[in-house]
Amino acid sequence: MFQLLLILLGAVVLFFNRRDSSQRVWARLPTLNDYQTRYPEKTEDANTIRCIHCDSDQTWEYGLESLMDHRRECVCLACGHRLWRKEQESLAIQ
Known part of the structure; x- marks a missing residue:
């Protein structure tokens, strides 16, 4: 029983550590x-912004932790930066 509780506690710690880490990277x-x-x-204009790494204008925006997360990040589709x-x-959230 103690081992199961220890595993569960470890999983919770890892979950919150990963969540904290992605927030720090985003910030x-x-x-x-x-x-x-x-x-x-x-x-070039408000709609066309190029990647500083590969000069591609193909970008993708997504939520940090979910599709509907208000914290968004944009990545280059060509090189992944x-x-x-x-x-x-x-x-x-209001």
């Missing part, structure tokens, strides 16, 4: 405005 990403300010040569983060107001 270190530049915001979209910061990305555009740092790399103005990669911003994380590019910027943003918070989507309409998905935030």
Whole structure:
């Protein structure tokens, strides 16, 4: 019984540690405005922003922990690098 409780406790700790880790990685990403300010040569217009690693304009945005998570991050579809983060107001908990 003690071993089962120890395994369950370990799983809970790992779950919350992973969740905390993805939040820290997300928070270190530049915001979209910061990305555009740092790399103005990669911003052609509001709809076309290029990757700083491979110059692709193909990006994908997704929620940090789920499809509906208001914390969004954008990655390059060509090379897979994380590019910027943003918070989507309409998905935030009111």
